[in-house]
Amino acid sequence: MKNKRPSIRDIAKQLNVSTTTVSFVLNGKAKEKRISEQLAEQVLKFVEEVGYKPNQIAQSLRTGKSRIISLMVEDISNAFFSKVARLIEEAAHQRGYKIIYCSTENSVDKTRELIRMFRDWQIDGYIITPPAGVEEDIQGLINDKHPVVLFDRFFPRLKTNYVIVDNFNSTYKAVNHLISQGYSRIAFVTLESEQVQMNDRLNGYKKALEDCLLPPLVKSLNFDKPAEENKKEITSFLVNNRQLDAIVFATNYISVWGLEAIRDITFMSPADVGIVSFDDHDVFPLFAPPVSAVAQPVEEISKEVINIMLKQLEDPEQMNTNKHVVLPAKLIIRESSLKKKLA
Amino acid sequence: MKNKRPSIRDIAKQLNVSTTTVSFVLNGKAKEKRISEQLAEQVLKFVEEVGYKPNQIAQSLRTGKSRIISLMVEDISNAFFSKVARLIEEAAHQRGYKIIYCSTENSVDKTRELIRMFRDWQIDGYIITPPAGVEEDIQGLINDKHPVVLFDRFFPRLKTNYVIVDNFNSTYKAVNHLISQGYSRIAFVTLESEQVQMNDRLNGYKKALEDCLLPPLVKSLNFDKPAEENKKEITSFLVNNRQLDAIVFATNYISVWGLEAIRDITFMSPADVGIVSFDDHDVFPLFAPPVSAVAQPVEEISKEVINIMLKQLEDPEQMNTNKHVVLPAKLIIRESSLKKKLA
DNA sequence: TGATTTCGCTAAAACGATTTAGCTAATAAT
């Protein structure tokens, strides 16, 4: 049989004191509550000896705090998100918080259900990359004084904390880099999406071309469609626009689709076309040619996110103070975006 | 102010019944406990109306069940693990369970601490890819009647449920494939590791060579060292063994290191050497040449794992019944392991 | 009719912590 763990009452009984006393000592309120040093020490020693650990559930029920933070990302199996998740998890653990991750899959319904579930669980805080359409649910969290930090994207109309990268300028620079390399028919492959970060990337692209009086060429995909279908979409887009000489992909997984598409097109080789991916990926250096990327500063993003979250948790005064962190992304130039010499 | 959610008492009061009654109805025990259909319906209707949801924490405290399963993987940012995690998460959600993931980083200390923490939290079940050295901690969980499922690896001396792939035969076949392609100086790059899955892969490799009277050539890396250092190790290994004509990498991230190493060696080109990676990766098809891989059946692994877990959770009779699932892995042959014609 | 069974419901005790309010004895003040 599972032999029950000792409760605070067991401890109290064995020491012939009240649970109150034990609780005070354990919560470092011995001084404040005038428990004699002698007794306090005795309690601590005994607790250490028997290895007593307070029951977190009971503690949560009583205090209303769970020391759990939820981390809802678009897709945990995406390299960018899993990296951030890993870093946030680590930082949180060090501060005594647990993280529950999950993937929203950019679905409003799933996200909504998850938020509801977490609220039922009285989770302490919410770190979210929200899909378009959950604005009200986030507002609800804020209204009810739950600490919230958004990242990767945000809602312009919502007063929230968020951490993002400067999508507009990053993309602008990436496109400019291509132009400076001599590319002039530059396409942009993105998602049909209302999300700000996607829009900013698109606008950065458009602005860069506009500034150089070049025509934009945009292809939008549907996140919800299966990958295979999106690959085909890209393929026919490329086939129908043979004049293009460079492509910017708006996320790392779109890049992967796109590269597969290029591979499958006989008249096109990855060496013939300038490529920049938004979001870096461990393996991009290994492609032939290596793929240039706009790398988001994963460590800094994670650090900012968890800091804002912990600050809120530790000081309710700091609740939803509307912190906006915009970090620069870094253009990593690899061969794929360098103009090859003509034969 | 956070306006408090209604409690079961509030519901009871408003309906002029006891909390007991409400509880019975809510838990579907109306019939069994002889609550009149009329009243039962009334309660359900009202609960629906006001959108009452039981407080999960209180429920946990009372029942001792949290409906949370912990999922401890080696590294959540590794494609294999994050895929499995995502699938398990999805299946668990559908059955009303939450998942807490975390990364062990193959550290005994971190794993131990995590297990301790989860025990404090009275987590319902444990899904773990254990690092070597935590055998006793796992045994402790089992002794205390906690549902446990290991995957990716297991401890031969431990009576536990586990789900793995047939590492030995999968590797054996992969090496045989290389041999059949005409490669004869085949190296194996792996980790210094006591973990069974790594050993089995190594042994499968050795056996295949032995059967063909070919000499083995093994390089072992250290998981804890930084990636850069391991890349250098591989580089010097390759430089010192110029005679080799094919390599099997024991995990997908080792493959990535190895491919980088090859890229950096001037006299060697990925096209010149046969390559198979244990563990597939989304981007392997995109490499030049595309990388062959032993693909673990991610969906089936996840399905088996969560099924065994749920069976235990739902029927304590089924607790730790020592289920061993060994799934076949699939050799996916891409260009990298096909012998090129000599010029 | 009186005894027994069934029906429909509920009071109250858990679960394991925290916290408020207050008690007793010792010390200080008057």
Place this chain on the structure above:
DNA sequence: ATTATTAGCTAAATCGTTTTAGCGAAATCA
């Protein structure tokens, strides 16, 4: 010597559920 203060501790309420044991009224039985 009486009162006020303080030191040192604790009883009991509370958080929101589940569940055991049982109560009164109606129905059934003898």
